């Protein structure tokens with residue numbers, strides 16, 4: 161796919177780094193025209209570690225986890241925050257989540273293996289996925305994970321068989337598609353009726369399947385789950401989904417006599433990728449969703465269940481940035497200005513996939529206004545390979561260090577080795593210290609699995 165045509169009338173915004181506000185990681189600052197994060201000079205870090213480079217502001221991640229816990233637990237003590245590790249996972253991130261007292265959502269055997277290797281308590285792990293293989297299910301059940309989120313009847317049969325064989329009873333949730341249209345990009349809507357995820361509510365299918373779950377030996381139905389999509393700004397979508405789910409909980413109690421004691425509302429909270437984006441706050445999310453839960457429970461005569469919230473993007477998205485070096489400058493008169501960087505769709509697929517928007521600055525000119533409109537093109541063999549589409553930036557020169565903000569979620573975790581590109585290192589910065597938490601891949605790594 162090629163790029164959308166540039167809007168040639170677009171003017172640079174003349175903002176400098178600190179004008180970018182909510183888009184910046186918590187500790188971003190400018191010192192002597194250089195961008196600092198976590199007290200570390202991004203220009204020096206890029207020179208030491210090479211580029212492309214993923215950098216995370218550790219204080220920002222911890223702050224978000226604490227903010228989520230505070231916002232939910234202060235309003236409703238019977239609540240829990242589960243970090244959705246698909247947004248970004250490595251062993252150090254898992255340890256950080258554990259140290260902040262949050263639980264962990266894993267999707268598939270690989271994320272589970274990383275979580276267990278990092279010593280995360282199995283009973284606080286929630287296992288998701290629309291096609292967990294029998295082997296993945298067996299790994300999860302034998303590890304003693306807290307909850308498996310059932311996605312289909314076939315999976316129910318598999319979990320039941322494995323649990324009986326292992327002589328355990330596995331606590332499970334049912335993932336429900338509540339038929340609520342979240343106001344977000346098509347590719348990241350998941351709660352609408354035509355979805356590969358979960359049990360549909362259409363024609364009472366999910367409701368009738370409860371009977372099968374209750375009849376299956378080796379499984380114990382304790383909760384329901386829904387996840388309506390990602391990068392959601394309109395909080396009313398969450399409230400609508402919660403109301404649908406509570407009504408279902410009430411009907412389950414009435415028909416089957418079963419009290420559903422846990423309800424996982426999924427993740428999906430949006431973040432600001434550009435200065436124009438106006439996401440809600442975590443506090444507002446907690447206010448609206450807890451209000452909706454308690455209100456619906458009262459209306460339907462249901463005892464309020466434990467509420468679990470499962471954010472990914474809004475924990476790590478803003479904390480993470482990607483650093484690149486400018487390698488080629490190419491102006492096509494009347495078309496656009498390309499600035500080619502030493503990464504692209506292999507480290508950030510979001511722009512090529514759905515024309516995601518970002519803000520970027522030149523880290524070694526961070527105090528200057530952004531006076532040019534450029535496209536940050538990647539180095540891969542696809543004409544749609546870009547990270548920033550027609551965005552404002554300081555005047556670029558060869559060798560400049562570009563910093564693209566808000567790349568902490570779904571970039572590293574969706575990265576690839578396309579064109580034989582080794583994946584960048586991941587560095588955590590905090591209090592003036594930088595530590596490599598995932599090393600850069602080498603050419604040898606690219607061939608490691610070849611026989």
Ligand SMILES: Cc1ncc(COP(=O)(O)O)c(C=O)c1O
Nearest residue numbers: 244387390391427428471472473
């Ligand atoms: C089941 C489930 N929970 C949580 C999340 C996290 O969503 P977000 O990163 O938008 O908060 C996802 C994302 O796809 C998901 O599928």
